[in-house]
Amino acid sequence: MSDLPASPVAPPIRIEGLAKRYGTDTVFTDVSLRIDPGVFVAILGESGVGKSTLLNCMAGLDHWDAGTVHLCGHDLGAAGDEQRAILRRRHVGFVFQAFHVLPHLDVAQNVGLPLLLLQAPAVERTDRVRQALAAVGLEGLDQRLPQQLSGGQLQRVAIARALVHRPALLLADEPTGNLDPGTAARVMDLLIAQTRQHGASLVLVTHSDTAARRADRVLRLTARGLEAAD
Numbered sequence: 001m002s003d004l005p006a007s008p009v010a011p012p013i014r015i016e017g018l019a020k021r022y023g024t025d026t027v028f029t030d031v032s033l034r035i036d037p038g039v040f041v042a043i044l045g046e047s048g049v050g051k052s053t054l055l056n057c058m059a060g061l062d063h064w065d066a067g068t069v070h071l072c073g074h075d076l077g078a079a080g081d082e083q084r085a086i087l088r089r090r091h092v093g094f095v096f097q098a099f100h101v102l103p104h105l106d107v108a109q110n111v112g113l114p115l116l117l118l119q120a121p122a123v124e125r126t127d128r129v130r131q132a133l134a135a136v137g138l139e140g141l142d143q144r145l146p147q148q149l150s151g152g153q154l155q156r157v158a159i160a161r162a163l164v165h166r167p168a169l170l171l172a173d174e175p176t177g178n179l180d181p182g183t184a185a186r187v188m189d190l191l192i193a194q195t196r197q198h199g200a201s202l203v204l205v206t207h208s209d210t211a212a213r214r215a216d217r218v219l220r221l222t223a224r225g226l227e228a229a230d
């Protein structure tokens, strides 16, 4: 698979003094955060305060106006777009509220996509996809298309896809926002269990205090930065 490995001593994410503006509108200033391997951090905050923007900065999907972001020891601010993409593919998994499962690919192809992008050998891909689907309780559904799945099943596909390449960091943006309460609870259990099993760090953006209480650290994003939540 591709290069740019995680430094064995670097935290999956380290942010210092991050500030983000859109034009003259300041989204946030002075955000600092360090997340050690295997730690689960929940981020709460008012709508529009910049939680999704912060996740995008962690993955190098967005640009910022001041401060630094290190992903697995790599300085994203100093990396070009191509290098950011390689780092993201190698070290980050995503789970979104709207699933973002590709409609024309079947379940196995969706889950295997990160491995394909990392040019993993076909035999390894098949094996890892099978394991990942079994781990989220979707064995036997590998040839279904997304339109043939429920919302809970779609999010299980997304969780399997997010972890199949064993990233150091999993970024989850309101992952249960589109699910009914019972399904949401089961998907959250699965997300946390799977992340812990893989030893990945989890950053969960949520409006749910119940979900946030399961985290090792609960932070609140405001215009002034990140602070410990009450």
Ligand SMILES: Nc1ncnc2c1ncn2[C@@H]1O[C@H](COP(=O)(O)OP(=O)(O)OP(=O)(O)O)[C@@H](O)[C@H]1O
Residues within 6 Å of the ligand: 022, 027, 045, 046, 047, 048, 049, 050, 051, 052, 053, 054
């Ligand atoms: N491409 C963009 N151009 C201009 N402003 C933007 C852009 N993307 C986001 N914003 C603004 O940046 C702010 C932060 O947006 P963001 O989606 O990160 O907030 P959030 O805390 O995740 O909100 P929510 O909880 O409602 O999802 C908002 O005021 C939003 O309108």
